[in-house]
Amino acid sequence: MKITAVTPVSIGQFLFVKVETDAGIIGLGESGTWGHLAASRAAIETFAGHLVGEDPGPVERHWNLMHRFSHFQGGAINGAIAAIDIALWDIKGKALGVPVHSLLGGPCRSHARVYGHAYGKTTDELVENCVALKEAGFNAVGHINPFLDEREEEPFFAPHVSHMSRAADTVRRVREALGPEVDMLLELHRRLTPAEAIDFIPRIERYLPYWCEDPIRPENPDAMAEVARRVHAPIATGERYASLHDFRALFARDGAGFARVDVALCGGITGARKVAAMAEAHHVMVAPHNPLSPLGLAACLHLAAAIPNFAIQEYTTGFEALKMETSLALLGSDVVTGVPPMVKGFVAIPDVPGLGVEIAPDAAARRPPIQRPVTMRPHRDGFVVDQ
Numbered sequence: 001m002k003i004t005a006v007t008p009v010s011i012g013q014f015l016f017v018k019v020e021t022d023a024g025i026i027g028l029g030e031s032g033t034w035g036h037l038a039a040s041r042a043a044i045e046t047f048a049g050h051l052v053g054e055d056p057g058p059v060e061r062h063w064n065l066m067h068r069f070s071h072f073q074g075g076a077i078n079g080a081i082a083a084i085d086i087a088l089w090d091i092k093g094k095a096l097g098v099p100v101h102s103l104l105g106g107p108c109r110s111h112a113r114v115y116g117h118a119y120g121k122t123t124d125e126l127v128e129n130c131v132a133l134k135e136a137g138f139n140a141v142g143h144i145n146p147f148l149d150e151r152e153e154e155p156f157f158a159p160h161v162s163h164m165s166r167a168a169d170t171v172r173r174v175r176e177a178l179g180p181e182v183d184m185l186l187e188l189h190r191r192l193t194p195a196e197a198i199d200f201i202p203r204i205e206r207y208l209p210y211w212c213e214d215p216i217r218p219e220n221p222d223a224m225a226e227v228a229r230r231v232h233a234p235i236a237t238g239e240r241y242a243s244l245h246d247f248r249a250l251f252a253r254d255g256a257g258f259a260r261v262d263v264a265l266c267g268g269i270t271g272a273r274k275v276a277a278m279a280e281a282h283h284v285m286v287a288p289h290n291p292l293s294p295l296g297l298a299a300c301l302h303l304a305a306a307i308p309n310f311a312i313q314e315y316t317t318g319f320e321a322l323k324m325e326t327s328l329a330l331l332g333s334d335v336v337t338g339v340p341p342m343v344k345g346f347v348a349i350p351d352v353p354g355l356g357v358e359i360a361p362d363a364a365a366r367r368p369p370i371q372r373p374v375t376m377r378p379h380r381d382g383f384v385v386d387q
Contacts, residue, residue, distance in 0.1 A: 001023045001055060001056060001057070002021060003021055003052055003055075004022050005019070005020040005048075006047065006084065007048075008041040008083075011364050012332070012335065012368070013370050013372075015030065015037045015041060015079075016083070016295060016359060019088065019090075019091060021091060026091075027056070027086075027089070028086070028357070028359060029085065029295070029299070030264045031044070031080055031082060032079050032263070032292055033075045033080075033265060035075075035372055036076045040076040040077075040079040040080045040083075041080075042076075043081075044080040044083060047066055047080060050062075051084070056088050056091045056092070059085065059088045059089060059092065062084070063081065063270045074242060078265060078267060079265050082263065082264050082265055082266065083268070085268025085271070086299045086355070089270075089299075089355070090355045091354070093353050099350055099351055100302040100355055101302040101305035101349065104273065106307075108306060108307065108308055109349065111346040111348055112310065112312075113139070113313065113346050114315035114342055114347055115141060115312055115314060115315060116140075116315055116316075116328075117318045118142070118144055119145075119149045119318055119324040121148060122148065126145075132328065133326075133328070134182050137344050138182065140183040141182055141185065142210075142314065143187045143318075144171075146167035146171050146200075148170070149324040149387075152387060157379065167200065168200070168204050172204075184207065184208070185209065185213065186210075186211065187214070188213060190214050190215075191385075191387065192215050192216055197212075197231070198230045200215070205232050209233050210234070211236040211257065211287075212231075213258075218241070221246075221249045224250065224253075225250075225253035225254055228256060234257035238250065238275075238289070239260040239265075239289035242265055243267070244271055247259060248278060251278055251282040251284060254282070256284060257285065258284065258287045259279045259287070260288070261275045261286060263300050264292055264296045269299055269302065272303050280309045285310070286303075286310055287311045289314055290313070290316065291314065292316075294330060294333060294335070294336045294339045294340070295335075295336050297313070297315070297316075297340070298355040298356055298357045301347065301349055302350065313347070315330060315342060316330065318331065334363070334366065336359055336363070338350070338358060339357070340356075
């Protein structure tokens with residue numbers, strides 16, 4: 001079997017890749033570089049020059065060649081590699097008539113626990129959306145931002161005391177609304193400095209968050225590890241890591257209890273497996289990151305099926321057209337076929353050949369491509385704010 005075409009496919013806010021073969025088998029993948037889709041699309045087209053005419057079977061060889069041939073990596077490039085890698089695994093599963101997880105040594109489990117997204121520009125809105133997800137059947141609610149998802153057009157400023165106090169009170173209200181039956185996954189979105197994180201997290205530990213995700217910017221593993229050492233709530237990070245070497249540095253410093261590896265960014269299924277193995281050796285749980293389509297979700301579920309240290313899977317409810325607004329529907333559920341439904345907080349692991357999902361025939365017509373504009377929320381002093 002030979003690869004005959006490698007084609008990037010832009011649909012709405014998603015970037016897919018279609019890898020065709022002379023056997024009539026088509027593999028699908030997705031790039032997780034949602035802020036730089038044009039650059040990732042160009043990288044896919046560059047790698048096509050190597051892949052066309054090649055046997056799709058030696059996935060590990062292709063993975064290494066794409067990573068190592070020019071010495072340059074990064075989000076856009078590694079997202080392209082991830083998309084192609086996922087598609088090659090899809091081809092392998094379809095060719096052999098087995099689910100991808102069967103090729104990875106799985107399944108370890110038949111279902112994956114999931115959490116939905118709750119957004120809110122105000123505490124009232126956030127609490128309302130958390131309750132709606134609880135009533136819909138989720139036993140874990142995530143993307144809960146104690147500092148809220150306010151409009152990026154509004155300049156930000158708050159004195160330290162009110163900033164921290166309001167956020168802690170928001171966590172209290174969410175916990176009271178969810179009760180003890182629902183886990184609360186906090187998403188701090190890099191809003192704090194290390195000193196602020198060490199101040200803030202102990203204020204909300206009494207409410208037993210499942211984790212505190214990205215309290216600070218994740219580039220410095222020493223700083224993240226310092227936060228992790230100084231607080232008791234578990235730290236989750238890794239969604240912006242595009243290389244397994246980023247995770248190696250984090251694990252070596254005991255910088256997190258949960259690894260948020262993005263299968264569609266950090267080298268695809270091949271790369272994520274390597275991260276999961278390192279995490280297992282450091283007693284770190286894996287919670288795959290996926291603010292993407294159900295195609296990316298399917299790749300995460302096959303990983304979840306095949307690793308012993310899987311914790312929970314992101315099941316994005318909202319973020320349509322890149323807007324932080326909650327919905328009870330899975331993001332992109334009209335883009336692919338074979339979408340796994342959530343039942344009482346869990347989804348079934350796909351058991352059909354390959355990934356188990358296909359792009360819907362009319363998806364491109366219904367969702368013209370969109371690209372997030374380059375913008376950040378301004379601070380009142382004229383600088384920018386991570387949000």
